[in-house]
Amino acid sequence: MGERVSVERDGQVLLIGLNRPEKRNAADFAMLQELCLAYGELERDPQLRAAVVFAHGDHFTAGLDLADVAPRIGRDGLDLVPEGGINPWQVGGPSISKPVVIAVQGTCLTLGIELALASDIVIAADSTTFGQIEVQRGILPFGGATIRLPRAVGWGNAMRWMLTGDMFPVTEALRIGLVQEVVPHGTQLDRALELAQRIAAQAxxxxxxxxxxxxxxxxxxxxxxxxxxxxxxxxxxxxxxxxxxxxxxxxxxxxxxxxx
Missing domain, CATH: 1.10.12.10 (Lyase 2-enoyl-coa Hydratase, Chain  A, domain 2)
Structure with missing residues (x-):
């Protein structure tokens, strides 16, 4: 696909990997666009029945690379979906009709949580630490957390973490229902792929x-x-x-x- 996102097929499952480990997979504009294109491929290909989203390295994502992305925010916001792409955060444009299982580890900030919320099943390594920290940067979550997090985990739980920007551990993510399973670090991709293949075997x-x-x-x-x-x-x-x-x-x- 490109330098920032790896794309690989395992039978009827598409593996989509954030691939900027030297920057803790902080998402610059190129990564955002490549991720959109990977989701477009998933949706269009009738041979693909499910996807696994994961990250190379020890961390899922440190969030937006604001130095690269902030200057691109125009009068109408951030236009990140190229032709042939689909917004992975599902806050505009076409919907994904196929299930997405996501595997997270290490640092999982902002858009990483929102990508999980836009997915269908979340597997987390026991190393994962979460943070919806936009209010600490003077902006709001714009990838769907304000819409989906209260619905997924309850109003109070969502506000506790979104309005403070505090980090929270994987045990809290499991307690409030943000993640469905916690597995040993290093096994999260295998478990996510196992579930995606199980889904792909159904009608x-x-x-x-x-x-x-x-x-x-x-x-x-x-x-x-x-x-x-x-x-x-x-x-x-x-x-x-x-x-x-x-x-x-x-x-x-x-x-x-x-x-x-």
Whole structure:
């Protein structure tokens, strides 16, 4: 992909790696754009069923490289999505229809937390320390934390950390539900990939429909999601994958889903 973000395929899973370890993976403008392009590749390729986002080195990210990014903030904010890209923080533009598992370690600041909040499952190394520190820099979280963190961890827990900018340990992240699993440092990528491959083995249309309906409930409310359940059931029940699921159930063997 480029110098700042590595992109590798493992079967039907796309591995997207932040690759600026000498700067604790601080995100300059080039990294932001390359990350957008990687998400665009994930969305467009029908062979890809899930992604794992991780970071090379001992730290996930030290946040924005403000020296590089701040001068690019114009009258309308920060325009970071190049042609063919998708905003990984999902605060504008097209939505990602495929699941993303994220593996974090070491320092995980600001946009790293927001990337986790925009993902679907978060695996954290026991070395991870978190911080939503924008208020200490005179700005606000603009990658979705103000929207998603209160919803994910509760109002008081979100405000405790966002309004002070204090750092918090992985034990607190697990307690409030920001992360789903804590694993020994160095094993976080393996565990994230294991889960992503488990997801990729399921029926892709069903996975994407499940994800989409859950997001509809969050964004548009329970009633909007409920009205779509039966039509989606009818659509999926007519798919080849549904027939394959029934066949495998009756034959007591593993299904082979094609996404059709």
């Amino acid at each position: 892709p249309l069903a996975v994407q429909a499940t994800l989409a309906n859950a997001r509809t409930a969050i964004r548009e409310g329970d009633e909007a999601a409920a009205t779509r359940l039966q039509p989606e059931l009818v659509r999926l029940a007519a798919s080849q994958d549904a027939a394959e699921g029934i066949r495998a159930f009756l034959a007591r063997d593993e299904p082979e889903f094609t996404g059709r």
